[in-house]
Amino acid sequence: MTRQAILIAGPTASGKSALALRLAREAGGVIVNTDSMQVYDILNLLTARPSAHDLEIAPHYLYGHVPPAFSYSTGRWLADVEALLGRAELSDKPVVFVGGTGLYFRALLGGLSAMPDIPAEIRAHWRRHDAEHGANKLHAILAGKDPLAASILRPSDSQRIVRALEVIDASGRSIVDWQKETGRPLIDPRTTRKIVIDPDRAWLGERIAMRFQTMMTSGAIEEVSQLLALQLPNELPAMRAIGVKEIAEVIEGRSSAEEAANRAIVATRQYAKRQMTWFRNQLGDDWERLAYP
Incomplete structure (x- = not known):
């Protein structure tokens, strides 16, 4: 230590x-x-x-x-x-x-x-289902397979829902049981x-807005362009970073920079609230x- x-x-x-x-x-x-x-x-x-x-x-x-x-x-x-x-x-x-x-x-x-090894085919299966059907559908599936895990996960938390489904399929045990075995x-x-x-939430909200506006004028659009050039699957964590989807729409001509910034600011404030x-x-x-x- x-x-x-x-x-x-x-x-x-x-x-x-x-x-x-x-x-x-x-x-x-x-x-x-x-x-x-x-x-x-x-x-x-x-x-x-x-x-x-x-x-x-x-x-x-x-x-x-x-x-x-x-x-x-x-x-x-x-x-x-x-x-x-x-x-x-x-x-x-x-x-x-x-x-x-x-x-x-x-x-x-x-x-x-300790967590079980997840076979590649199981991992690919649930990530494909997440991309095709979304978190709410997967949460309903998890509720049938592992009600305890489903009860403590938000229906929108696709990353953890997918993980719970992987674990129950690979091991036959709830991810909650595995998590009790601490290292x-x-x-x-x-x-x-x-x-x-x-x-203070109001203070934080203002800081979030100012920071994202600075990001937009300091190179965030160029960063997302670099990321999109890699042609990665949308379900990867890096592709889900707040701002990536919103700025991608600007690059693709489907949104203005102002609209994208406003949506990303709202998403960041919601994320900060969950963290707090x-x-x-x-x-x-x-x-x-x-x-x-």
Whole structure:
């Protein structure tokens, strides 16, 4: 386990990266990405990855290291973190984990449940069904196969619904049962400083709008053009990043930039609301709660 760690969770656009940068600079530490979208290459602006200036202030790891053609998982992230923490040059460095993916924080503190191997044909089957029929249809199928998992998943959460269907088909056991079998944590929850940013929603909404407008004028359209040129399946996580679908419609001449920005801003605000709800319900009293960084 790493000797000194700080965890900073929070919704998108809440200022958590700036707080992480300040704390890492003060402690002489490094920053590790704890956000499932910021791992992907190409989507620098759209996923709000650290700027070149930020990278000069403190070392950053696990940002943009995954090609968008891959479907990166929590298990893969945890394995990458474990390898990173084992590097000799980081053995005496404080580590600041920052991001908005709750499952990454949960895995870091409590270990990751063992999961069955998913045969390629089962994975392809359910991803094809997701692309053809959508999340609501798959949620109804899951309710018949695994009622317990269906009861705790949002009908619109296609990624987790597909995962639950894969697991029940591959193993005959509910993903909920597998998740009860926790693994080994990588850091000690008792000695780790844990911070969650819980900002005012109106303030956050304005920041989201301003940030996305800046993205649109700073190269986000060019990023999506690069991504679309790869001709990747729409069900891949990178293709589902907020802003990709909206900007793709601009590129294809089916929407104006203003309309696309407005839709992406609404989607980002809805996503931030879900993040805040998860953090409030899932993170315990041992987390410091800040209204803003």
